[in-house]
Amino acid sequence: MADVVLTAPATEMSNHHGKEFLGFGTCTPPTVVPSWFVKMFFYPKVKCRNGEVVEAPYGLRKIESILIDEGFDVVTVHPYDIERYLKDAKVVGISVMDPLGFGPVSVTFSAILGGDPSTRIEFINLIKKIEPYRGRVKVIVGGAGAWQFEWDSYWKSKIDCIIIGEGEYVVADVFRRALRGEELPKVVRGRPTKVEDIPLIKRPSINGLIEISRGCGRGCKFCSETLKVKRDIPLENVVKEAEVCVRETKGVILHAEDVLLYGCKDPKFVPNEEKVVKLFKSVREVSEYVGVSHCSLAAVVAKPSVVERINEVVGVGEKVSIFGVQTGLETGSSRLMEMHMHGKCLPFHPNEWCDVVESAFSIMHENRWVPASTLIVGLPKETESDVVKTIELVERLRDYCSLIVPLIFIPMEVCALRRERAFTKENLKDYHYELMAVCMDHDVYWVDKLFREYFKGYKNIPIKLGYWVFSRWVKKSWEKRRREIKAFMKSLVGR
Ligand code: SF4
CATH class of the missing domain: 3.40.50.2300 (Response regulator)
Known part of the structure; x- marks a missing residue:
């Protein structure tokens, strides 16, 4: 023992x-x-x-x-x-x-x-x-x-x-x-580890998730990655870890705060297309399935061709039905973008953020990428007008297959806003409930398609059936109560 x-x-x-x-x-x-x-x-x-x-x-x-x-x-x-x-x-x-x-x-x-x-x-x-x-x-x-x-x-x-x-x-x-x-x-x-001192894993990770970059560099003040320097893991190490994982897992998931910025040295965060495509090709040689964890919306718009080339490598639309990725929508307010996450828009300006988000959603939709996007409720100095702008942005995204999830701002100990007050459910106003309701409308609108695509070919029938029943229940409950949004959200919050 x-x-x-x-x-x-x-x-x-x-x-x-x-x-x-x-x-x-x-x-x-x-x-x-x-x-x-x-x-x-x-x-x-x-x-x-x-x-x-x-x-x-x-x-x-x-x-x-x-x-x-x-x-x-x-x-x-x-x-x-x-x-x-x-x-x-x-x-x-x-x-x-x-x-x-x-x-x-x-x-x-x-x-x-x-x-x-x-x-x-x-x-x-x-x-x-x-x-x-x-x-x-x-x-x-x-x-x-x-x-x-x-x-x-x-x-x-x-x-x-x-x-x-x-x-x-x-x-x-x-x-x-x-x-x-x-x-x-x-x-x-x-303290931050030098790339050459980061060891390789010896046994498979959950779902074959492997790190391709550590840190981010965009510097959003609410994020735990803000305080880390961005480092890319050498390609040969990524491939070696992929080989370790596929001994047990069906494929690998490339993890970075922004997979599209692998190998990027550009101060404006324009993706290095050749480095990214080489990464995917190399991993694809050892793993039948290659997925990703996160990417930024700005990187998608800055280099749409990289999305298309990744699809060719991993077989999106052929062997893979849809390509899920987590991303941050954060807000529809350029004022809050400027204040808390100026770098998130680069190479674009915070004033362009809403157009960047819509363009990214459009590019991803056309390429069968499905963003699971989070936005933040209750950022420091947020006003009603900021929230209304976010509601308007979410409404603009209705035609693009995606999930949009509002999250309450948390001043984590490891982020630059750690001294700010915590936003609690008592701070939620009617316009926050409205924002949550608009996000829920969006998600319910897409739930059937997402269920079909996400579970296509999935063999565990009882679990698949269970999820289908669950998605029906969520959809029906929401449709029934949509007219009483505010009362409904308030009653849930009050539980
Ligand atoms: S872009 Fe994402 S990972 Fe990078 S600092 Fe901003 S929120 Fe964090």
């Missing part, structure tokens, strides 16, 4: 039925739907072999790789199986995205539906399992959501050491000290 046990909350230790986008559903509070439903449809337990998970969150795989290289005896397990390993373990390392439910998606879902998000529930369940062993087992937490402990002293007290920021230069030392039984600093801040 190993000294070091690595794990993550059950909401993250899942491949979401091989559909990465369904991972958003893990932020759902078990209120309008029961917890078994959320678990079954959004985070089924990932496959295990000889007690270890076959796929694990990418960040956890990086930590695992460092610890193995440093000679630690490590196992990576599902949290539901962890008790079997705790009697021999000395250290537990937990990777977290949203441990306490303070992330924007969780806060928004909880404000609308009431209750705690499943992400928080599963993290707390995990800590409760470890609790009886705390006398001799040290608990170290890290990952994109580690900052959340700064907002909750109770749960912070349950952790021996919280690693905030990039882990590469600090992880081995912290785990070594923990194994020796030393007192650990409560918070350790990792």
Whole structure:
């Protein structure tokens, strides 16, 4: 049995039925739907072999790789199986995205539906399992959501050491000290890692997600990536990680804050088309399916040809029906763009933002790319007029197949606006409800087509049927209540 046990909350230790986008559903509070439903449809337990998970969150795989290289005896397990390993373990390392439910998606879902998000529930369940062993087992937490402990002293007290920021230069030392039984600093801040010091993963990540760039460079003040320098991972390392993943996964997902900016050195963020196409071609040689996580709308408009060439490489419209990508629409207000995210529009000007968004949606629609776009409600200094402009922008996008999701502004500890006041559901005004209703109208309008395309060829019939019933229920409930929008939204918020 190993000294070091690595794990993550059950909401993250899942491949979401091989559909990465369904991972958003893990932020759902078990209120309008029961917890078994959320678990079954959004985070089924990932496959295990000889007690270890076959796929694990990418960040956890990086930590695992460092610890193995440093000679630690490590196992990576599902949290539901962890008790079997705790009697021999000395250290537990937990990777977290949203441990306490303070992330924007969780806060928004909880404000609308009431209750705690499943992400928080599963993290707390995990800590409760470890609790009886705390006398001799040290608990170290890290990952994109580690900052959340700064907002909750109770749960912070349950952790021996919280690693905030990039882990590469600090992880081995912290785990070594923990194994020796030393007192650990409560918070350790990792500094940016040089590209040559970023290790390769040794085992497959969830859904084959692999990092192609770290950081962003556009500098939006509300975003956790703002404080990171952008670095591109060398192509040969990306391909090697893809080869590791496809041993278990159907394909790979290229992850970056903006996949279209891979290899880009242009200060105005115009994509380097040849670098991007070469990336996709190289990965496509080792993986049958290649997906992406995020891209920016401005990059799509700055270089539409790159979208077309990616489609040729990955087979969109042939072997792949649609190409999903997450992107940030943020606001329809050029004033807020100028104030909080000037760089997001580059190479365009904030005054052009609404046209850039519509052009990007149009290009993506023609190329069968489906943006799952988020926008922010309650940015500092937001006025009613800003929200009205966002409503107008969302209405302009009706003809483009997409999802638009409003998220409440959260001044995360790792962003430039961290000293701003938190926006709570009590701050929601009628015009915010109207914006949410317009987004819901948009999503319901596209839900049938999206369901058909997203699940085309999907073999798990019970799950597919379950999602179909769920999408019917959402659509019917919304159509029934559309006339009472304000009362409806307010009643939901009041729950
Ligand atoms: S473009 Fe996206 S990832 Fe980059 S700083 Fe802005 S919000 Fe963050």
